Amino acid sequence: xxxxxxxxxxxxxxxxxxxxxxxxxxxxxxxxxxxxxxxxxxxxxxxxxxxxxxxxxxxxxxxxxxxxxxxxxxxxxxxxxxxxxxxxxxxxxxxxxxxxxxxxxxxxxxxxxxxxxxxxxxxxxxxxxxxxxxxxxxxxxxxxxxxxxxxxxxxxxxxxxxxxxxxxxxxxxxxxxxxxxxxxxxxxxxxxxxxxxxxxxxxxxxxxxxxxxxxxxxxxxxxxxxxxxxxxxxxxxxxxxxxxxxxxxxxxxxxxxxxxxxxxxxxxxxxxxxxxxxxxxxxxxxxxxxxxxxxxxxxxxxxxxxxxxxxxxxxxxxxxxxxxxxxxxxxxxxxxxxxxxxxxxxxxxxxxxxxxxxxxxxxxxxxxxxxxxxxxx
Amino acid sequence: xxxxxxxxxxxxxxxxxxxxxxxxxxxxxxxxxxxxxxxxxxxxxxxxxxxxxxxxxxxxxxxxxxxxxxxxxxxxxxxxxxxxxxxxxxxxxxxxxxxxxxxxxxxxxxxxxxxxxxxxxxxxxxxxxxxxxxxxxxxxxxxxxxxxxxxxxxxxxxxxxxxxxxxxxxxxxxxxxxxxxxxxxxxxxxxxxxxxxxxxxxxxxxxxxxxxxxxxxxxxxxxxxxxxxxxxxxxxxxxxxxxxxxxxxxxxxxxxxxxxxxxxxxxxxxxxxxxxxxxxxxxxxxxxxxxxxxxxxxxxxxxxxxxxxxxxxxxxxxxxxxxxxxxxxxxxxxxxxxxxxxxxxxxxxxxxxxxxxxxxxxxxxxxxxxxxxxxxxxxxxxxxxxxxxxxxxxxxxxxxxxxxxxxxxxxxxxxxxxxxxxxxxxxxxxxxxxxxxxxxxxxxxxxxxxxxxxxxxxxxxxxxxxxxxxxxxxxxxxxxxxxxxxxxxxxxxxxxxxxxxxxxxxxxxxxxxxxxxxxxxxxxxxxxxxxxxxxxxxxxxxxxxxxxxxxxxxxxxxxxxxxxxxxxxxxxxx
Numbered sequence: 001x002x003x004x005x006x007x008x009x010x011x012x013x014x015x016x017x018x019x020x021x022x023x024x025x026x027x028x029x030x031x032x033x034x035x036x037x038x039x040x041x042x043x044x045x046x047x048x049x050x051x052x053x054x055x056x057x058x059x060x061x062x063x064x065x066x067x068x069x070x071x072x073x074x075x076x077x078x079x080x081x082x083x084x085x086x087x088x089x090x091x092x093x094x095x096x097x098x099x100x101x102x103x104x105x106x107x108x109x110x111x112x113x114x115x116x117x118x119x120x121x122x123x124x125x126x127x128x129x130x131x132x133x134x135x136x137x138x139x140x141x142x143x144x145x146x147x148x149x150x151x152x153x154x155x156x157x158x159x160x161x162x163x164x165x166x167x168x169x170x171x172x173x174x175x176x177x178x179x180x181x182x183x184x185x186x187x188x189x190x191x192x193x194x195x196x197x198x199x200x201x202x203x204x205x206x207x208x209x210x211x212x213x214x215x216x217x218x219x220x221x222x223x224x225x226x227x228x229x230x231x232x233x234x235x236x237x238x239x240x241x242x243x244x245x246x247x248x249x250x251x252x253x254x255x256x257x258x259x260x261x262x263x264x265x266x267x268x269x270x271x272x273x274x275x276x277x278x279x280x281x282x283x284x285x286x287x288x289x290x291x292x293x294x295x296x297x298x299x300x301x302x303x304x305x306x307x308x309x310x311x312x313x314x315x316x317x318x319x320x321x322x323x324x325x326x327x328x329x330x331x332x333x334x335x336x337x338x339x340x341x342x343x344x345x346x347x348x349x350x351x352x353x354x355x356x357x358x359x360x361x362x363x364x365x366x367x368x369x370x371x372x373x374x375x376x377x
Numbered sequence: 378x379x380x381x382x383x384x385x386x387x388x389x390x391x392x393x394x395x396x397x398x399x400x401x402x403x404x405x406x407x408x409x410x411x412x413x414x415x416x417x418x419x420x421x422x423x424x425x426x427x428x429x430x431x432x433x434x435x436x437x438x439x440x441x442x443x444x445x446x447x448x449x450x451x452x453x454x455x456x457x458x459x460x461x462x463x464x465x466x467x468x469x470x471x472x473x474x475x476x477x478x479x480x481x482x483x484x485x486x487x488x489x490x491x492x493x494x495x496x497x498x499x500x501x502x503x504x505x506x507x508x509x510x511x512x513x514x515x516x517x518x519x520x521x522x523x524x525x526x527x528x529x530x531x532x533x534x535x536x537x538x539x540x541x542x543x544x545x546x547x548x549x550x551x552x553x554x555x556x557x558x559x560x561x562x563x564x565x566x567x568x569x570x571x572x573x574x575x576x577x578x579x580x581x582x583x584x585x586x587x588x589x590x591x592x593x594x595x596x597x598x599x600x601x602x603x604x605x606x607x608x609x610x611x612x613x614x615x616x617x618x619x620x621x622x623x624x625x626x627x628x629x630x631x632x633x634x635x636x637x638x639x640x641x642x643x644x645x646x647x648x649x650x651x652x653x654x655x656x657x658x659x660x661x662x663x664x665x666x667x668x669x670x671x672x673x674x675x676x677x678x679x680x681x682x683x684x685x686x687x688x689x690x691x692x693x694x695x696x697x698x699x700x701x702x703x704x705x706x707x708x709x710x711x712x713x714x715x716x717x718x719x720x721x722x723x724x725x726x727x728x729x730x731x732x733x734x735x736x737x738x739x740x741x742x743x744x745x746x747x748x749x750x751x752x753x754x755x756x757x758x759x760x761x762x763x764x765x766x767x768x769x770x771x772x773x774x775x776x777x778x779x780x781x782x783x784x785x786x787x788x789x790x791x792x793x794x795x796x797x798x799x800x801x802x803x804x805x806x807x808x809x810x811x812x813x814x815x816x817x818x819x820x821x822x823x824x825x826x827x828x829x830x831x832x833x834x835x836x837x838x839x840x841x842x843x844x845x846x847x848x849x850x851x852x853x854x855x856x857x858x859x860x861x862x863x864x865x866x867x868x869x870x871x872x873x874x875x876x877x878x879x880x881x882x883x884x885x886x887x888x889x890x891x892x893x894x895x896x897x898x899x900x901x902x903x904x905x906x907x908x909x910x911x912x913x914x915x916x917x918x919x920x921x922x923x924x925x926x927x928x929x930x931x932x933x934x935x936x937x938x939x940x941x942x943x944x945x946x947x948x949x950x951x
Binding site: 003210212213215216217219220222287290291294295298301302303305306307308309310311312313314315316319320322323326327329330333334336337340355363367 | 378379381382385386388389392393395396397400402403430431539548595598599600603604605606607627628629630631638640642785786787789792795796799800802803806807810
C-alpha cells in the first residue's frame with residue numbers, strides 16, 4: 001500500500017508543533033523556578049502521594065532538608081521539623097526562616113494520616129500550571145504525530161531511527177507527566193524536557209527519514225512487542241538518568257554548603273527536593289524500567305530467533321543491550337551493597353544510561369550489524 | 378554482593394570488544410578484512426581471542442565465576458528462606474516506638490481483647506502471626522525473596538540452556554540456486570557447525586528444493602531500492618523418500634522441519650555462463666553465485682573457475698550489475714537491485730588455478746598466483762553475448778542469470794528451556810520488585826488510667842515499590858477504629874523501611890526486633906569505611922543519616938535515654 005504523503009506531512013507538522021510546545025513549556029517551568037514563591041510542594045516520591053500526603057510531611061528527608069546546610073543536630077525535633085516543612089520539601093539553607101511558621105503545625109500535630117488535608121497532586125501557581133498544560137498539550141500532539149505517521153505508512157510507526165527517537169521522547173514526556181502527578185515531581189519538567197527538546201530537534205533536522213515501507217526483516221508483529229518495550233524502557237531510563245544527574249548535582253551542592261564552601265548552583269537546586277528523594281525517584285524509574293528492558297531484550301531474542309535463526313548472536317546491538325542490562329543490574333546490586341549506595345550507585349546508573357545511549361545512537365551510526373535499520377546510510 | 382558487582386562490571390567490559398572488533402562467529406569476512414588493513418595488530422588481537430570474544434576462555438572465566446558466585450549466594454539463601462518460612466515471626470520488641478513506623482493510642486478494651494482483634498485483623502490480611510504475652514508479631518511478604526531467588530536461579534537455568542543448545546545443537550548454512558536442491562547432510566551443507574556431541578548421523582534427514590525466488594523493491598520515491606518482500610518457494614521432504622510438501626519461505630517465517638528451523642537470510646544473483654575451452658569442448662555450463670558487494674543495488678562480484686578447460690585452466694573474475702546504467706561520471710554501475718538491465722563484465726585469466734595444491738580454496742576468490750591475465754577489453758555483456766578469449770584459450774558466453782538464496786539451518790534443543798528460564802527470570806524479577814517483606818508488631822498493656830495502651834510498630838526491608846507507610850497507616854487506622862481508640866499519644870509514620878540486604882537476615886532473628894541500624898547506634902558514625910555486606914554492621918551512607926530525629930516523637934515511658942539522635946533515625950531508603 002502506498003504511503004499517504006499528505007498524512008505523513010501532517011505528522012511532520014504535528015511533531016514540529018510538539019517541539020515548539022515543549023520548548024515553551026520549558027520556558028514556563030524555568031519561569032516557575034524564577035518567579036513562583038513559597039509554594040509548598042512535597043516531592044516525596046511516594047507512589048501513594050495523595051493518600052499518604054501527611055506522611056510526606058513526616059518524611060525524614062524533609063527533616064534533613066532543614067539540617068541540610070550544616071546546622072547542628074537540633075535538640076528539639078519539632079524545631080527541625082518546622083524548619084524543614086517551611087521550605088516545603090524543597091532544599092535550601094537552614095537560614096531560610098522566612099516561612100518557618102508554616103509547616104510547624106503540620107509536623108508536630110499529625111495524630112494520624114487522616115488528620116491532615118492531603119496536598120494536591122495537581123500543579124499550583126500560574127507558571128507551573130501553564131508549563132504543565134503546555135507539556136500535556138505537547139504530548140497529545142506528540143502522540144497524534146506518531147499515530148498519523150503510522151496511519152500514513154500503514155504500519156507500526158517505529159521502524160527507523162527518526163520514528164524511534166520520536167517515540168521514546170514521547171515516552172519520556174509521558175513518564176514525566178506520570179511522575180509529576182503521582183510523585184508530584186513537577187520540578188522535573190524543565191530538566192526532562194531539555195534533553196527531549198534537543199533530541200526532537202536533532203531528530204527533525206538531521207535524522208529525518210521520509211515515510212515509507214518496512215524492509216522484510218522488520219515485517220513482523222514482533223516489532224510491536226520488542227520495539228515498543230524498548231521505547232517504554234528508554235523513556236523510563238531517560239527520566240531516571242535526568243533525576244540521577246540532578247541527584248548528583250544537588251548532593252554535591254549540599255555537601256559543599258555543608259562544608260562551608262560556596263555553591264553557585266544552590267539557587268537552582270533550592271527548587272528541588274533533597275537529594276535522597278531524587279535518589280529514590282531515580283531508583284523507582286529503574287525498578288520500572290529494568291523489567292521492561294529485560295522483557296524487551298527477551299522479546300528481541302525471540303524475534304531474532306524467528307528472523308535470523310538464533311535467539312542470541314552477539315550482534316552489536318544485542319551486545320550493547322546486554323551491556324546496558326548488566327550495568328543497570330550493577331546499579332540495582334550497588335543499591336543493596338554497603339558503601340555503594342548514593343553517589344557511587346548514581347554514577348553506575350549514569351554509566352548504564354551512557355551504554356543505553358550508545359546502543360541507541362552509536363551502534364546505529366557507527367557499527368554495522370543486523371540491526372542497521374536506522375535508515376540513514 | 379561486592380564480588381557480584383565486580384564480576385558484572387568485568388562481564389560488561391569484556392563484551393565491549395566483541396561489538397567493536399569484527400567477530401569470527403558473526404562476520405568472518407570482516408575479520409579477514411581487518412587482517413589486511415592491520416597486518417601487525419591483527420595477530421596480536423587474535424592471540425587474545427579478540428576476534429572470538431564470546432567464546433574466549435577469559436570471557437568464559439568471567440561468566441562462570443559470576444555464576445559460581447551466584448550459585449554460592451542463591452543456595453544458602455534458598456535454605457534460609459525455607460527455614461524462615463517454617464519459623465514463626467520473631468517476638469515483638471519491647472519498645473515499638475523505636476521502630477521506623479510506630480503508633481500508640483489508648484482504648485477501653487482489655488489488653489487481651491485488643492490483641493485478639495489485632496491478630497484477627499492481621500490474619501485477615503494474610504500475615505503470619507506469632508502471639509505471646511501481651512504482644513502479637515506478624516510477618517508477610519516472603520514472596521519477595523522467592524522472586525529474588527527465582528530470578529537468580531532462572532539465570533543459572535538460562536546459562537545451562539544456552540550450553541545445552543551449544544552441545545546438542547548445530548548450525549549450518551547453504552547457498553541454494555533456484556532449481557537446485559540439497560539434503561541435510563554435512564557434505565551437502567556449505568557451512569556446518571555441529572555442537573560438541575552432535576555426530577553427522579544425528580542430522581534430521583530432510584531435503585529441500587528451491588523452486589523460485591521473488592524479490593520486490595520500492596521502485597520510486599525516497600525509499601527507492603528498498604526491499605519490500607522476499608519469497609522463496611520451496612518443496613521439501615521431511616523424510617528420505619517421504620511425501621513432498623511445499624512452503625513459501627519468507628524472512629520472519631522460518632520453515633520448521635523435524636524441530637530444525639530453516640531461515641531465509643540472504644539472496645543474490647547467479648549469472649549463467651557457458652565456457653568452451655581451447656579444444657572446443659564445453660568445460661563449464663551453469664550458474665555461478667555472485668556475492669552482493671553493494672546491498673542497496675546488489676552489485677555483485679564473483680569468480681568462475683574452469684579447472685577442466687584445456688589446454689589451460691581458465692578463471693574469470695566478474696561483476697554483475699542487475700540494473701546497469703551509466704552514471705554521471707561515465708561509469709557503468711547498478712542503479713537498482715531488481716534485474717532491469719542485467720550485465721556482466723569479466724576479466725579473464727588462464728594458467729593454473731591452484732586447485733590441486735591440496736589447500737582448500739574459496740569458491741568466491743581467484744588465486745591469481747599461477748594465472749596470467751588475458752588481454753580482453755572489459756565489456757559489459759548482456760544475455761547471449763560472448764567473449765572470444767585470445768591466445769586460443771576458448772570462449773565464454775553469458776547466458777542469463779538465476780537467483781539464489783542463502784539459508785540458515787539451526788537445531789537448538791536449548792531454545793525452549795532458554796525461553797522458559799527467561800520467562801521465569803522476568804517473573805521473579807517483577808515479583809521481587811513488587812513485594813516487600815514487612816513485620817508489624819502490636820503490644821497492649823494496661824495503662825495507669827485504667828485504659829489499655831495499644832502500640833503498633835512496623836518495619837519493611839527493601840521496600841522497593843514503596844507503600845509500606847501507607848499500609849502501616851491503614852492498619853493503624855483500621856485497628857484504632859476497631860478498638861474505638863482515643864487520644865493518640867505518639868505516632869511515627871515515616872518511611873518504615875530499613876535498608877539492607879534483600880531479606881531479613883535470619884541470623885538476626887530474635888534481635889531483629891529493632892532494625893539493625895538502630896542497634897548499631899552511633900558506633901557506626903566512626904565506622905563509615907566499614908565494608909561489611911550484611912545488614913547488621915552496615916553503616917548508613919552519609920546522605921541517609923539525617924542529623925536529627927526524623928519525627929517529633931513523644932518518648933514512651935520505657936524508652937531508653939538516647940545518647941545520640943542518630944540512634945532514632947534508622948535508615949531510610951528503598
